[in-house]
Amino acid sequence: MASASAHKGAGFDFSNEVRYVRFRNSFLTDRGIPLPKATSTGTTIVGCLSKDGIILGADRRATAGPIVVTMPKQMLFRCHRLQLFTIHPRGSTYKLPYVTVGSGSLTAMAVFEANWKPNMERTDALDLVCAAISAGIFTDLGSGSNVDACVITASHTEMLRDYVKPNERVQKERTYKFRRGTTEIKNDEIRALAVEEDITYIPTARGRRAT
Template sequence: MPGFDFSNHTRNAALHARGVPLPKATSTGTTIVGCIFDGGVVIWCAGAGTAADTEFTTALISSQLELHSLSTGRKPRVVTCMTMLKQHLFRYQGHIGAYLVVAGVDPTGVGLFTVHAHGSTDKLPYVTMGSGSLAAMSVFETQWKSKMTEQEAVTLASNAIQAGIFNDLGSGSNVDVAIITKEKTTLKRGYVKPNERSKKQKSYVFKRGTTAVLNEKIITREEISKYVTVTELGTETTLGEKMDLDV
């Protein structure tokens, strides 16, 4: 995986020192949790942080695990995946914004780990990550118990995710669950949808002229041609699809 390019760092720092504002990054939220039950583990949306970083990082480690499996002639352990992830992320000191929950079942038993962007890891019977992790952790700390059944773990993880949804503005509105056992993995998308979109009670399309025009300025084509290139589209030019209007 190629490294990051910091060639413009000095230039950007000099511009910022002169008062040029830096572009702001758009921040979104996530709540991911995992908990162990008797015979397996439950994972919910096991990637938080920068979406592109989580996708490409997991794809990279997946290919490395496949090569490792072909080289050793056996299936990789959960701890092997965790070690590859922490070594890769530690190398970039947090510049790769991938916060992951790694879980699975292998001959050594059930494994549940968290991997932070800077490379640190945790091994716990229940974990949470993301912007809604504090609310989700409060549910685990008050309701988790050892040797839970599969359905008890699913219900507990669902409640933890919903706590993250309702107490964090960016944690979405759906709950997805993956149940991992020694025999199989079951993925349930949209297991709970606490914030389904409802239909509008009436139309909110207002007639032209409803809002008063306080100021009006008309820019002619000759004026705008000084700054941009004006090109007329003929009648035979293929245009894009029309925008849907909410009526």
């Protein structure tokens, strides 16, 4: 009889996480507690290789479902060699000259594919990163606000907060103020909504299940 291999493949092992999720779900459902719902999040984060290091960039908007917050997003990295990796939740890694992640990644990737070149100077690479983040800001509802950048070399790391401000508010040409009652309310009506539910029990192997 063949025995199970003790060798683990490359990448991260998420088997404990899978077992925990199954245990958590059964623990909650057995007690009638609804399972937590997934929350849609959004942002744009990019990175690319330059001649002397790595340039990273991110927008300042954090989106989680209906909540939208503008806040600084801290990214910490350590550079040993000029290499840039992206790591997916499933554990796979990709070594690439430029990467984009987040809800605005497709638009940002188009900017890199059209303009990135090997051995770019610091200024050119930094401008390209800002252009990619700005593309995500203007085309993705989950991204927004200003552009943060980070320049990483073998000797130092430089954080550039609010390096580009593509959405600065300008002074309005006029001040619009309307006196109370300008828009007249013709009528006011309140309706009571009655909701009816039909519960049908379907016999299963473990008992009855409501639908």
